[in-house]
Amino acid sequence: MTAFATIGLIGRLDNERARYSMERLITFLQSRQLDFTLESQTAAVLGSDAAVGAARQVAELDSLGRHCDLVIVVGGDGSLLGAARALTSYGVPLLGVNRGRLGFLTDITPEDIEEKVGEVLDGHYLEESRFLLNMEVRRGGRLMGRGDALNDVVMHPGEFIHMLEFELSIDGHFVTSQCADGMIVSTPTGSTAYALSGGGPIMHPKLDAIGLVPMNPHTLSSRPMVIDGNSEIKITVGQSRGSKAMVTCDGQIHVESRTGDEIFIHKKPQKLTLIHPLNHNFYERCRTKLGWGGHLLD
Template structure:
């Protein structure tokens, strides 16, 4: 197992509970003689910390592991920033669901300690890149670990768009938009819109229509290496948006083209050895326990 000595720490801003956990984590890591580097914004929450400070980008260059304290959204943001550096990420949950941040603050020392001693499992998750062009000229670009979503923004009007997969025309649709989700995002926004739950090991992408203006429109699961192209109809009266993980918005216009492809590198997620995807689903989604055992 990989040895971790230089530990980067990122925390969600504006949370008293996150600050409490950051203090606890800092004390533990320093007492165990690890080299701790705080992300620059996170450092502002711990005045007098006495630690090295670095940007997210630099963390990816100098650390062996980055620990993210917050919710899944915090880890999503860190993943997009650090994916290229291929540095492993470990999540401490101070959010709500915690599909990605699976260490509880209540047993932080024990669980983090075991990981740092080499008792962990690692999985690789792929991300999506979204390129928006207008008249064949680049407009903007975004990256998502969970999903890329075409939506009407503040407007209540439907969006008309054409869908192509690997250059093949699939359909024209009028709806509130389309969710293009990775397996990681299949338990997030995609799930609330009626999409399937996909195991994280799958190399697949699901396309989930949002309130389509037809009863026959259903989610489609395609190969993860597919190129997905959305062409916004010229006759749209609204200017829709493309969101990446719900954290970055790209303003679009009628006639714009959105191309969505798999990013060429993956993120590395670290979990305690008892991590189990189905157990996480049972806990977070309220699935029934074993009836035979009750």
């Protein structure tokens, strides 16, 4: 008996390899006589193929959580990030098949689809909880924009490169004022993404912590910080010589801010459940994806 009865399928099918992997996955689910629901844009790319006709139904991304008890994402980490933001509130777990470049989150290789997905469906898998960040931009107390992020919330100059002035407060306590290209506020999940490129620390996914990584700060004493995961972060946008600062969630949601705006960031109450094959190992992922050295005696 399978551990999951109804499967949701999401795919970024912008190339033939990704489309082939999705079709292969659908064929495998059919061989197991499992119901599956296609996300609407995925179905549109597949067109009128037999795969679409075999689907139990086609649903919008944000409603998949009402129809499925597992969602499989075929694509890169960006595809899984988008699915996570849309589906976390439903509590539906996500499983990733990697058709992107790095694949920190989508950890089943295309060659292993039948074997590894089959193991998951048979109940042989690891379950991991990840938290997201909630971001709000407020102007004079009025909400101007909001977003969620599994990886990071980034304040940056936007289209034009220039220094930003801002103040950082944590849990109501003033921390520092800075001139920098911006600030990366990262979850442990995002610590191996943009924050890592910015010189931030790698955090194990099980940590209840948030990383703060200043981007090219105009002082040698400015360093990344790791704070408690339940902290309330406030960034107050300072003078920026007429230019606007942008606030981005996972590189996919963009909110414009102005001088005097307050950016509030805190942990989202609902958590994401990621499903991994039994052989998943965070440190092995770091070795293979980041090019770390292997055993000296091998």
